[in-house]
Amino acid sequence: MKISEKQILSDDRGMRVIRMRISARHIGPKARPGQFVVVMTGEEGERIPLTIVESDQQSITIIFQEAGLTTKLLGKLEPGDSVYALAGPLGHATEIKDYGKVILVAGGVGIAEIYPVAKALKAAGNQVTVILGARTKELLILEQELKGQADAFYVATDDGSYGRKGFTTDVLKELLAKEQYSLVYAVGPIPMMQKVAGAAKDSKVRAVVSLNALMVDATGMCGCCRVSVGGETKFSCVDGPEFDAGLVDWDELTKRNRIYLEKEKHICKLNLR
Numbered sequence: 001m002k003i004s005e006k007q008i009l010s011d012d013r014g015m016r017v018i019r020m021r022i023s024a025r026h027i028g029p030k031a032r033p034g035q036f037v038v039v040m041t042g043e044e045g046e047r048i049p050l051t052i053v054e055s056d057q058q059s060i061t062i063i064f065q066e067a068g069l070t071t072k073l074l075g076k077l078e079p080g081d082s083v084y085a086l087a088g089p090l091g092h093a094t095e096i097k098d099y100g101k102v103i104l105v106a107g108g109v110g111i112a113e114i115y116p117v118a119k120a121l122k123a124a125g126n127q128v129t130v131i132l133g134a135r136t137k138e139l140l141i142l143e144q145e146l147k148g149q150a151d152a153f154y155v156a157t158d159d160g161s162y163g164r165k166g167f168t169t170d171v172l173k174e175l176l177a178k179e180q181y182s183l184v185y186a187v188g189p190i191p192m193m194q195k196v197a198g199a200a201k202d203s204k205v206r207a208v209v210s211l212n213a214l215m216v217d218a219t220g221m222c223g224c225c226r227v228s229v230g231g232e233t234k235f236s237c238v239d240g241p242e243f244d245a246g247l248v249d250w251d252e253l254t255k256r257n258r259i260y261l262e263k264e265k266h267i268c269k270l271n272l273r
Helices: 069-076 110-123 143-147 168-178 190-202 250-256 261-271
Strands: 003-012 015-023 036-040 048-051 059-065 085-090 101-107 127-134 152-157 183-187 207-210 226-229 232-235 242-244
Touching: 003 059, 015 069, 036 059, 036 069, 048 059, 048 069, 048 110, 059 069, 101 110, 101 168, 101 190, 110 127, 110 143, 110 183, 127 143, 127 168, 143 152, 152 168, 168 190, 183 190, 190 207, 190 250, 226 242, 226 250
Parallel strands: 101 127, 101 183, 127 152, 183 207
Antiparallel strands: 003 015, 015 059, 036 048, 036 085, 207 242, 226 232
């Protein structure tokens, strides 16, 4: 589980987005688009889920933003260092087939998750449209990689510093109003995914979202990542992480993801002193 490569993709006032390649010969060959790993940086650290962005016979690549304590500790590691523990691949893989015309929408670090999905959907014969969103041009990641997989490509930034000024959902609504699509796939902040779900519902298009719910053990035992889907309780780690966007209880998910926000900030400050 040794780190072989490290690259800083962007830096927002110290909250860097980092790409790491980690030796993982038992995980790499089995990983599929949409799946994730759970990482521990130290023996007493927490377990965090991170998407498998790329994989081969010997390694996996992850991309993360230094937002909380563990991601900041992970960001301090350099090539030659090792992570303490790595479990995976976890979660259900994305259902890949020839849908026809698909739209992939991603915001922030969620862009990393749609990259392997975009490659797989393109290889399956789909016509792929990609919409990326970021607060500023400097925070946009994997632009060239996703352009290489897209038949149509759009960028929206909050401040208008690149692409068009506005949100990914603005572009999505315009495209859905002009043409018929078979699938919308979205990853990003919860408010963005909720708006994608609404836009897809209005256009009568199936939408799938990959949820970034809180996780602890990631094996379905703790119940921390539970979410209501179609009135039933599901666990993001073992039933997901992908669900039908129109069936997700977005209000409940939003509240659950804020449960430990203040405690996390306090613990992070204490441990990074």
